[in-house]
Amino acid sequence: MKSLLRLRPYLARYKRTLLLGLLTVVASNLFTVAQPTFVGHAVDSLKRGLETNNLEQTDLLFWAGAIVLFNLIAGGFTFLTRQTIIVVSRKIEYDMRNDFLGHIQKLSLSYFQNTPTGDLMAHATNDISAVRNSLGPGIMYPTDTLMTFTMAIAVMLYTDWQLTLLAMIPLPLVSFAVYRLGKLVHQKFEERQEQYSNLTTRAQENLSGIRVVKAYVREAHEIGLFRVMSFDYLKKNLVLARVQSIMWPLMFLLVGFSLVITLYVGGLRVINHNLTIGQLTAFFGYLVMLIWPMIAFGWVINILQQGAASMGRLAKILDTEPEIRDTATTDHAISHVRGEIEFRNVHFTHKGANRESLTGIDLTVPAGTTLAIVGYTGAGKSTLVNMMSRMYDVTSGELCIDGRNVKEIPLQALRSNIGYVPQETFLFSDTISENIGYGTDNGTDEHVQEAAEISRIAHDVSDFPKGYATMLGERGITLSGGQKQRTSIARAVIRTPKILILDDALSAVDTYTEEEILKRLRTIMKGRTSIIISHRISTVKDADQIIVLNEGRIVERGSHDELVDLGGIYAELHRKQLLEEELEQL
Amino acid sequence: MTDEEILGKAYDTSLMKRLLKYLRPYKWHVVLGIVLSIVVSSMEAVRPYFTKIAVDENIANGDHEGLLFTALAFLGVLVFRGLIQYFNAYLTQWIGQKTIFDLRMQVFEHLQNLGLKFYDKNPIGRLITRVTNDIEVLNEMFSSGIVMVFSDVFTIIGILYFMFSMNWKLALISLSVLPLLFYGTFLFRKKAREAYREVRIQIARINTFMQEHITGMMVDQVFNREAKSYNQFDNINAAHRDANIKSIFYYALFYPGVDLIGAIAIGLIIWYAGVEAIGGTVTIGTVMAFLQFNEMFWRPIRDLSEKYNIMQTAMASSERLFKLLDDRTMIDDPVAPVPLNAVRGDIEFRNVWFAYNPGPTDAETEWILKNISFTIKAGETAAFVGHTGAGKTTIISLLGRFYDVQKGEILIDGVNIKDIRQKDLRKHISVVLQDVFLFSGDIASNINLGNEAISFEAVQRAARTVGANGFIEQLSNTYHAEVKERGSTLSVGQKQLISFARALAFNPAILILDEATSNVDTETELLIQSAIHSLLEGRTSIVIAHRLSTIQNADKIIVMHKGEIRETGTHQELLAHGGIYYKLYQLQYKEQETGSRPVVQIGLRV
Numbered sequence A: 001m002k003s004l005l006r007l008r009p010y011l012a013r014y015k016r017t018l019l020l021g022l023l024t025v026v027a028s029n030l031f032t033v034a035q036p037t038f039v040g041h042a043v044d045s046l047k048r049g050l051e052t053n054n055l056e057q058t059d060l061l062f063w064a065g066a067i068v069l070f071n072l073i074a075g076g077f078t079f080l081t082r083q084t085i086i087v088v089s090r091k092i093e094y095d096m097r098n099d100f101l102g103h104i105q106k107l108s109l110s111y112f113q114n115t116p117t118g119d120l121m122a123h124a125t126n127d128i129s130a131v132r133n134s135l136g137p138g139i140m141y142p143t144d145t146l147m148t149f150t151m152a153i154a155v156m157l158y159t160d161w162q163l164t165l166l167a168m169i170p171l172p173l174v175s176f177a178v179y180r181l182g183k184l185v186h187q188k189f190e191e192r193q194e195q196y197s198n199l200t201t202r203a204q205e206n207l208s209g210i211r212v213v214k215a216y217v218r219e220a221h222e223i224g225l226f227r228v229m230s231f232d233y234l235k236k237n238l239v240l241a242r243v244q245s246i247m248w249p250l251m252f253l254l255v256g257f258s259l260v261i262t263l264y265v266g267g268l269r270v271i272n273h274n275l276t277i278g279q280l281t282a283f284f285g286y287l288v289m290l291i292w293p294m295i296a297f298g299w300v301i302n303i304l305q306q307g308a309a310s311m312g313r314l315a316k317i318l319d320t321e322p323e324i325r326d327t328a329t330t331d332h333a334i335s336h337v338r339g340e341i342e343f344r345n346v347h348f349t350h351k352g353a354n355r356e357s358l359t360g361i362d363l364t365v366p367a368g369t370t371l372a373i374v375g376y377t378g379a380g381k382s383t384l385v386n387m388m389s390r391m392y393d394v395t396s397g398e399l400c401i402d403g404r405n406v407k408e409i410p411l412q413a414l415r416s417n418i419g420y421v422p423q424e425t426f427l428f429s430d431t432i433s434e435n436i437g438y439g440t441d442n443g444t445d446e447h448v449q450e451a452a453e454i455s456r457i458a459h460d461v462s463d464f465p466k467g468y469a470t471m472l473g474e475r476g477i478t479l480s481g482g483q484k485q486r487t488s489i490a491r492a493v494i495r496t497p498k499i500l501i502l503d504d505a506l507s508a509v510d511t512y513t514e515e516e517i518l519k520r521l522r523t524i525m526k527g528r529t530s531i532i533i534s535h536r537i538s539t540v541k542d543a544d545q546i547i548v549l550n551e552g553r554i555v556e557r558g559s560h561d562e563l564v565d566l567g568g569i570y571a572e573l574h575r576k577q578l579l580e581e582e583l584e585q586l
Numbered sequence B: 001m002t003d004e005e006i007l008g009k010a011y012d013t014s015l016m017k018r019l020l021k022y023l024r025p026y027k028w029h030v031v032l033g034i035v036l037s038i039v040v041s042s043m044e045a046v047r048p049y050f051t052k053i054a055v056d057e058n059i060a061n062g063d064h065e066g067l068l069f070t071a072l073a074f075l076g077v078l079v080f081r082g083l084i085q086y087f088n089a090y091l092t093q094w095i096g097q098k099t100i101f102d103l104r105m106q107v108f109e110h111l112q113n114l115g116l117k118f119y120d121k122n123p124i125g126r127l128i129t130r131v132t133n134d135i136e137v138l139n140e141m142f143s144s145g146i147v148m149v150f151s152d153v154f155t156i157i158g159i160l161y162f163m164f165s166m167n168w169k170l171a172l173i174s175l176s177v178l179p180l181l182f183y184g185t186f187l188f189r190k191k192a193r194e195a196y197r198e199v200r201i202q203i204a205r206i207n208t209f210m211q212e213h214i215t216g217m218m219v220d221q222v223f224n225r226e227a228k229s230y231n232q233f234d235n236i237n238a239a240h241r242d243a244n245i246k247s248i249f250y251y252a253l254f255y256p257g258v259d260l261i262g263a264i265a266i267g268l269i270i271w272y273a274g275v276e277a278i279g280g281t282v283t284i285g286t287v288m289a290f291l292q293f294n295e296m297f298w299r300p301i302r303d304l305s306e307k308y309n310i311m312q313t314a315m316a317s318s319e320r321l322f323k324l325l326d327d328r329t330m331i332d333d334p335v336a337p338v339p340l341n342a343v344r345g346d347i348e349f350r351n352v353w354f355a356y357n358p359g360p361t362d363a364e365t366e367w368i369l370k371n372i373s374f375t376i377k378a379g380e381t382a383a384f385v386g387h388t389g390a391g392k393t394t395i396i397s398l399l400g401r402f403y404d405v406q407k408g409e410i411l412i413d414g415v416n417i418k419d420i421r422q423k424d425l426r427k428h429i430s431v432v433l434q435d436v437f438l439f440s441g442d443i444a445s446n447i448n449l450g451n452e453a454i455s456f457e458a459v460q461r462a463a464r465t466v467g468a469n470g471f472i473e474q475l476s477n478t479y480h481a482e483v484k485e486r487g488s489t490l491s492v493g494q495k496q497l498i499s500f501a502r503a504l505a506f507n508p509a510i511l512i513l514d515e516a517t518s519n520v521d522t523e524t525e526l527l528i529q530s531a532i533h534s535l536l537e538g539r540t541s542i543v544i545a546h547r548l549s550t551i552q553n554a555d556k557i558i559v560m561h562k563g564e565i566r567e568t569g570t571h572q573e574l575l576a577h578g579g580i581y582y583k584l585y586q587l588q589y590k591e592q593e594t595g596s597r598p599v600v601q602i603g604l605r606v
């Protein structure tokens, strides 16, 4: 339960409202507790009237009016309670959800690579809801219970302490049973919940990969898998139902014992004239009034436990220190970069990987020049460029931009000067123009069109019936592979970045279009730094500097001609990309 | 109006009829559940009756033994009732769970059968909600909902019976507040419904936003859009909060309101008891029983309005579910399919016209493919080249019948693919898709896709053929190394190799490579080419690639331009032709060839 203490800052924000809320709980209880006494008085005066044949109508009317009036007042306070405490719980939910997003926005790429999206979704929705759920009732009911309990018991003891004690015997059992059963229910509930999230994840995987499933006729297999998981979920639900179903009948039974005792013992006492019939009626009223707090008591403890468990899970995320962020050494005076990049003996190992992905990288890219990177699959090219925008931080060594360690440059300043086209295109399910304009703060339609022109997507867009307003599907499906890539290039270009990074960003584009794009890029990137990763010689040959990566090391570097003459990996690559008949002519 | 905005009435006959069909296999269970509920409710109604007997007969006459007897009888009823209640609660849950299991499987199976056209339009997040959330909601209706509604109604009827049989005037008096209650409830529902709809819309927005921005977090960060996204989210989040606060307001009014009406009823009972008492028709026991009845009467009524919410949500959910189940955006198998056991691999497109979104008339349609005709003979390797967006991927989607053509026909071994069952057709075709997708799991299961007919050796062989064994064996668990969501911890080229190995492991008659090696280095690519050379012997293959070195050996190169075939021929023929292919070729090679490289000069002159 300790994890709930983390909520203090949130609660503090609304402490006045909460205090007011607590006062209304007390007030509404005061007015509620009085009511059974009134009923008792009414019954007694009715009895007296019947026995003496001299009924005081006004007396009855008085009590009836008092009941209605008190209920009205109590209701008013209950209304206020909900309007304060429950409303605050919604406000806190809102604050927490914002904070949650704000926090994960700061977490690094490797965190997301290693955490399933579904899990984060579950935390953002279910866990925050569970915490909220524990807040409203968690504050309201303990107060409520305590109030009702003390007041009702006080009145009952005052009326007839012996009967009270006897009638009370089963009641602690109620709380105990709710608490113990609740614990069991909670445990079974968590098991069920876990299976539910497995089921959700399964559905998510299946639907995201539906194209593969269909292409390989795996539907039956997928259905089989899903059936097994669904069935397991069914079984877990039934186990939960078994324990949950005990709860209410048991509760009613225990409360029923109380009623039976009251009826019998109370009845005897009425016969013996130790108690009036009206008092007995009031007694029943109070007992009924106590049922709910008794149940609520056990229940609240459970809700609080669930809230605490959820808060614990959230805390784990909120306590994950962003690995990549501005620190004390950050020099906030820096707002621009020129674009000189220098790697000094950089080593890097991916989180969870068993070997280095980059080893002893020494590299200088003068501002305004073009660097091309080639190398085998998995050589570390993407990893290398991802360090420039600090998606990863070096494991050892140093990466400098404009001669300053990247860690000294504010992230905001660094990244806003970088235009990055990732190897795998990610587009949002929004319009094409929103997707392109995404790269900038003040993208007018002209800017968007200009960028689209440079990346050669403009022509395709003009063929679409809705032009730039065309909505894309999730991740950009409904565009062809090359169209997606070019949209992604436009998104980077519109930033007019000091450093432009193309990570194999032309792989899905034909050579003609590629050449057109490169030609335009050369113009706009004049005086700016470009980093190009490609497997095509035609793409990289004009770079000022070409490096060849192999198993995380730079094994060759130089210009196209130098490397071809060197006769190493690059020259071999070059030779292999020539066509056969050319080779025959050699 | 999106599906999320469907509000649903609390009761819709045609929906209900359809829902009840799912209960049919369990109809006897349902009957039993209802009978038990009635038993429980009637025992509930008996309770105040015991009080009356105790007060009026036992206590009034000072009958100790009678009182004890009444108390014990009361206890017996309580225990018996508890047992039945327990059994019934479990029974209803069982019914609900069984029913939604059936429904969930039906929806999932249906999703598997829907065509890609459907998936182009429907965000996955929403579909997941259907399979999980929407069905979960129905659980409540099937279990507590239907049976408990009966129980509540019977409780109310039972109480009414006892009330009227004890004292019909007092009964009428205590019920006189009902119109007030109904009117209040009516008002409340109207408001609460609107608030509820708003909440639902906002929840759906929150989920969609979160999902998209968590998966695209890297893009957000690298384009430092965090603050903007945060603000965007803040707006949605605030709308969600406000919608909830609105609904709290209505509930805050409603519950005390119901209580107040209950208190008025108590007041009326007391007052009227006084009036009647003068005539001597009311006993103290009756008054006490009535006070308890009043208390008991209010609970099911409150419950019923809770049930109302359950029903309303259930109706809305079932409407969405049925809409999904009724969606026939799927490609139907022929009634009399031509069996396709072995495939030679002749492929023919005959005057194929195709559009993803056909217009109302041919003239208004934006054709993606226009009058495409070509043949690929069994055992041949054909290559498609052309500018991006020319329609290459579309052609292969059509070949696997992921979409149906509007005009023309596609034949495999001379059989129209519309006459073949899709399962049979696709069994013979392996496609390496341009967009690589890996499942979470391990490497091996990503290659065999859980197909037990593919042995571990076959998996390894396939990986070796595409040169993926190198990096796989360096992973800590080799073939059983964990693959994270979408393969996020592998390099893009590595993912492509795995997806390539998958295609080979399925050992197809027709192999289709759509940019299968676009992110793979040339060295590895050539290795693959020579490795699959013998494998391709006697099989038909189709290759799409922008790197011309990849396709130069193809038996036939088909050049596409804006949805049309412009040139067909071998590498040599096409170069000699001097058309689009020649231009593409020139672009890729001319500059390498300028300067001191003699090779290049020669190449250019071809």
Ligand SMILES: Nc1ncnc2c1ncn2[C@@H]1O[C@H](COP(=O)(O)OP(=O)(O)OP(=O)(O)O)[C@@H](O)[C@H]1O
Pocket (backbone or CB within 6 Å): A477, A478, A479, A480, A481, A482, A483, A508, A509, A510, B120, B356, B357, B368, B386, B387, B388, B389, B390, B391, B392, B393, B394, B395, B434
């Ligand atoms: N699912 C879809 N829904 C609607 N339009 C689509 C869909 N898929 C592709 N298109 C459109 O069809 C056209 C042809 O796309 P296709 O994917 O066949 O091109 P491609 O030749 O494979 O291009 P690339 O070389 O870029 O992969 C494009 O204009 C594209 O926008």
Ligand SMILES: Nc1ncnc2c1ncn2[C@@H]1O[C@H](COP(=O)(O)OP(=O)(O)OP(=O)(O)O)[C@@H](O)[C@H]1O
Pocket (backbone or CB within 6 Å): A110, A113, A350, A351, A352, A353, A357, A375, A376, A377, A378, A379, A380, A381, A382, A383, A384, A423, B471, B488, B489, B490, B491, B492, B493, B494, B519, B520, B521
């Ligand atoms: N998040 C990660 N966690 C663990 N290992 C990783 C991660 N990302 C990449 N790797 C590994 O690091 C190595 C380098 O990956 P990287 O993506 O930099 O290669 P690349 O040169 O860009 O390859 P490609 O040409 O296929 O894109 C690979 O062996 C890859 O499996």
Ligand SMILES: [Mg+2]
Pocket (backbone or CB within 6 Å): A381, A382, A383, A423, A503, B491, B492, B493
């Ligand atoms: Mg890469």
